[in-house]
Amino acid sequence: MAETVVAVPTLVHSVTPGRKVPKPKNAAERKRRLLQILDELDRLFPDVTCALRHGDAWQLLVATILSAQCTDERINKVTPGLFQKYPTIEDFANVSQEELANDIRSTGFFNNKARSIIGAARKILADCDGQVPKTMDEMLTVPGAARKTANVVLGHSYGIASGVVVDTHVQRITQRLDLTKNTDPVKIEQDLIKILPEDRWILFSDQVIHFGRQICIARKPRCASCPLDPICYAKDKTLV
Ligand code: SF4
Numbered sequence: 001m002a003e004t005v006v007a008v009p010t011l012v013h014s015v016t017p018g019r020k021v022p023k024p025k026n027a028a029e030r031k032r033r034l035l036q037i038l039d040e041l042d043r044l045f046p047d048v049t050c051a052l053r054h055g056d057a058w059q060l061l062v063a064t065i066l067s068a069q070c071t072d073e074r075i076n077k078v079t080p081g082l083f084q085k086y087p088t089i090e091d092f093a094n095v096s097q098e099e100l101a102n103d104i105r106s107t108g109f110f111n112n113k114a115r116s117i118i119g120a121a122r123k124i125l126a127d128c129d130g131q132v133p134k135t136m137d138e139m140l141t142v143p144g145a146a147r148k149t150a151n152v153v154l155g156h157s158y159g160i161a162s163g164v165v166v167d168t169h170v171q172r173i174t175q176r177l178d179l180t181k182n183t184d185p186v187k188i189e190q191d192l193i194k195i196l197p198e199d200r201w202i203l204f205s206d207q208v209i210h211f212g213r214q215i216c217i218a219r220k221p222r223c224a225s226c227p228l229d230p231i232c233y234a235k236d237k238t239l240v
Pocket of ligand 1: 176177215216217221222223226227228229232233234236237238
């Protein structure tokens with residue numbers, strides 16, 4: 001899926017230092033603050049979805065495996081040719097690891113990724129009637145599919161809210177916004193599952209990923225353009 005470009009706020013204001021923003025004092029205030037965050041994400045990114053181009057669940061699984069340690073932009077350049085060369089799961093099951101690794105070389109970690117993709121294709125053909133599974137438990141038996149990959153595929157291909165995708169953007173921003181104190185993605189996901197309404201699990205990650213690319217960027221967040229500034233007490237806010 002192509003990167004969704006949305007209009008982000010251009011109004012530049014004076015950033016409130018994080019230490020001057022009051023922290024929520026109780027559960028009710030935390031809930032109110034979370035709803036404000038969700039409302040702003042809805043306003044900024046009403047129609048976003050997964051940025052990886054794909055035609056079906058299998059292609060999304062392949063693209064997600066490839067996206068580890070690589071940009072979605074790079075993956076979207078590689079996958080059209082890849083899916084043209086290997087149009088079926090059987091094609092991926094039958095290709096040699098060396099050949100597939102060569103095809104996906106530009107995505108990095110190509111030997112591991114080729115092994116995972118071939119293993120996933122063989123597993124799905126052997127044990128899942130040739131269909132990408134629709135449950136988390138089954139997905140986790142597929143080579144290359146940990147929770148993040150499984151959540152991406154289940155959420156975007158089947159509309160199944162199995163959990164919350166925690167990538168590097170979600171990890172960083174939920175920490176900055178104090179929605180979690182954890183650093184481990186699996187624990188962050190459990191924290192988010194507890195506080196987010198289930199019907200937000202899929203959309204939340206897509207919105208936060210776009211928010212992380214366009215506003216709350218890793219090295220220098222654009223706090224002066226961020227509508228969450230009045231409720232953000234992150235220590236690494238950019239004041240100028
Ligand atoms: S850009 Fe990030 S760090 Fe800056 S105010 Fe917004 S949420 Fe907070």
